[in-house]
């Protein structure tokens with residue numbers, strides 16, 4: 001099982017949009033995919049037409065008392081299942097911090113899923129606490145959506161420093177440009193001559209797109225309702241580069 005985390009220190013940068021669309025692309029490519037929505041807001045689950053699971057608690061999950069598998073729900077999309085987000089996820093950081101081996105918490109929790117799935121996508125809430133550290137350790141690849149602005153790059157820098165500090169270097173941190181608006185000079189310039197920190201980034205970037213915005217109205221990944229859109233093509237190309 002290959003585990004992708006979609007993570008950023010920053011909120012509202014397109015993590016959930018990427019998680020849902022990349023999970024969909026992996027499933028469309030024939031993989032058996034589980035998306036674990038780690039965000040208490042449950043947006044990824046909602047986009048996939050799945051309602052949050054009643055009474056999940058980070059405490060029970062971290063302590064190993066919760067049989068996670070029974071909360072997995074199928075979606076209407078072939079080979080794509082969801083472990084829904086829930087309000088009970090609000091105190092992930094505190095619960096993981098209190099665990100015996102905080103950094104390994106997520107690794108142990110996801111291990112059993114490797115029997116049934118070949119791809120696991122983790123949609124993470126923003127922030128840089130114990131959950132983030134555990135995610136950085138558990139994921140084979142950490143995708144960081146980065147808006148082409150100085151502030152976003154600064155946040156990426158902070159993530160990379162955190163990775164160094166916590167010695168979770170085995171994971172591959174892969175930033176990619178997200179919500180790029182080529183009408184804006186700053187975005188254009190940054191995409192055309194990317195800073196060093198984006199050197200390892202995939203060639204594909206995700207444009208600012210009304211189709212991505214419409215995911216909320218359709219409660220579906222872009223390609224499911226706008227297969228010929230540029231956004232659908234970009235998520236497909238991004239998946240090809242990172243798979």
Ligand SMILES: Nc1ncnc2c1ncn2[C@@H]1O[C@H](COP(=O)(O)OP(=O)(O)OP(=O)(O)O)[C@@H](O)[C@H]1O
Pocket residue numbers: 010011012013014015016017018039043124125126178179180206207208209210212213214216
């Ligand atoms: N490429 C895009 N083009 C246009 N709008 C986008 C794009 N990506 C995301 N959005 C919109 O921006 C908002 C935030 O996106 P999203 O929820 O994916 O970000 P996030 O990083 O997961 O946010 P949070 O930190 O709250 O979890 C949403 O309203 C979404 O529809």
Ligand SMILES: [Mg+2]
Pocket residue numbers: 015016017039043123124125
């Ligand atoms: Mg999100």
